[in-house]
Structures are given as C-alpha cells and as structure tokens.
Amino acid sequence: MSAASSPLQPHAFIPDVWIAEVTAFGDARGAFMETFRREWFPWVSWDRLQGNCSLSSAGVLRGLHYHHRQIDYWFVTRGVIRVGLVDLRPASPAYLRGTTLEIGDSNRAGLFVPSGVAHGFYALTDATLTYLVNNYYDGTDELGVAWDDPALGVDWNADAPMLSARDLQNPRLADIPAGRLPR
Numbered sequence: 001m002s003a004a005s006s007p008l009q010p011h012a013f014i015p016d017v018w019i020a021e022v023t024a025f026g027d028a029r030g031a032f033m034e035t036f037r038r039e040w041f042p043w044v045s046w047d048r049l050q051g052n053c054s055l056s057s058a059g060v061l062r063g064l065h066y067h068h069r070q071i072d073y074w075f076v077t078r079g080v081i082r083v084g085l086v087d088l089r090p091a092s093p094a095y096l097r098g099t100t101l102e103i104g105d106s107n108r109a110g111l112f113v114p115s116g117v118a119h120g121f122y123a124l125t126d127a128t129l130t131y132l133v134n135n136y137y138d139g140t141d142e143l144g145v146a147w148d149d150p151a152l153g154v155d156w157n158a159d160a161p162m163l164s165a166r167d168l169q170n171p172r173l174a175d176i177p178a179g180r181l182p183r
Contacts, residue, residue: 006040008112011101014087014094017117019101020110022075035075035110036132044071048135056081056123061161063120064145064152064170068182070135072119074111079127080104084147084154088173088182089116096173098153116182118145120167122158143180144170 011017020040024031038046056062058079066088074083082102087094103109104127113119121129135141145152147163149172173181 008040011085011099013097013099014085014117015092016114017085018112020073020112022108022110024108033108035130036073041073041112044134046132046134050133050136052131052133054129054131056121056127056129057162058123058125058127059158059160059162061120061122061147061156061158061163061167063167064118064147064154065120066118066143066145066182067115067135067141068143069115069138069141070133071115072111072113073132074103074113075109075130076104077128077130078105079123079125080106081121081123081127081129082156082158083111084118084120084122084156085113086118086145086152086154087116088118088145090181090183092116096152098155100155100157118152120147122156122161145176146170146172149173 007021008018022033022035024033080102081104082100084100086098151173
C-alpha cells in the first residue's frame with residue numbers, strides 16, 4: 001500500500017480523528033496486515049516514536065486520558081474494545097462532543113487520536129491494544145477526565161467496569177483548572 005492509496009477515512013463526528021481501514025490477507029496459516037505507515041500521517045512528526053502495548057481483561061475501562069503534546073495511533077491485535085472519544089479542544093466545531101466506536105477482531109481499523117481529544121476504551125473481550133505515540137512518555141502530559149462525566153456524553157454501555165485507582169480519581173470536566181485543559 002502506498003501513500004497514494006492511504007486507507008485513512010475521517011471520523012464522522014470529531015475533526016482530526018482518523019480511521020485507518022486495515023485489510024487482512026489470510027490463508028490457512030493465518031493472516032498478515034499492514035497496520036501503520038508514517039506516510040499516512042505526513043502532518044505528524046514521528047521523530048520521538050514510542051510503541052506501547054496494553055493487555056486488558058474483559059470489563060476493564062481505561063480512561064479517559066488526554067494530552068497537550070502527544071497524539072496516539074491505536075490498533076487492537078486481539079479482542080474487541082469500545083473506544084470513547086471526547087473533543088476537548090475549545091476551537092473545534094465538535095467541542096465537547098462525545099462518541100464511541102468499536103474496533104478489534106470484528107472491525108480491523110487503526111485509530112488516530114490527536115492532542116486535545118480525550119480517549120479511553122472499554123474491553124468488550126480480553127483485548128490487546130498496541131499503540132504508537134509521537135512523544136516519549138512524559139507524566140506531565142498524562143491528563144485525565146472522569147469516564148462517566150455526564151457533561152461528556154460518552155455512552156459506554158458498561159455496567160460496573162473495572163478501573164485503575166488513577167482513573168477512578170480523574171476529575172469531572174467542570175473541576176479541571178482551565179490551564180490543564182487543551183487550548
């Protein structure tokens with residue numbers, strides 16, 4: 001696949017979020033798929049590329065997280081997750097719009113999440129999420145907002161999800177100081 005045949009499609013509700021439609025080529029041995037090319041995202045500097053992997057049991061909810069100086073590119077290698085997204089960028093036409101989508105075994109797609117868009121996921125099955133970020137980990141840019149804040153309008157359809165101690169402490173949007181929110 002070349003840059004001329006980029007698999008990117010814009011997300012229907014949040015600007016600058018992109019879905020990479022991934023094609024699997026399989027036979028009796030298994031499958032092969034190209035999940036990421038830096039040339040699909042020519043507007044991003046990938047000079048400080050870092051790869052991460054998240055293993056989650058069914059029922060785990062991670063997030064919502066957001067960054068000022070980092071983008072994420074997600075691909076689920078095993079299982080199915082429901083992704084929650086909320087645009088926290090005040091200048092965006094989708095400001096405070098929340099939405100969900102499912103990716104994984106049933107929908108092979110990469111997900112590009114820009115800075116300023118809160119993101120998280122609920123594992124519908126045991127799931128392995130690999131993701132690339134365009135900046136090395138920096139705890140000062142690892143911010144969060146409450147996953148269940150009604151002001152965000154994310155319909156997780158999740159009863160009693162398992163959350164980390166950190167995510168349980170994420171504040172509601174109204175309680176985040178203005179300097180900690182995207183500009």
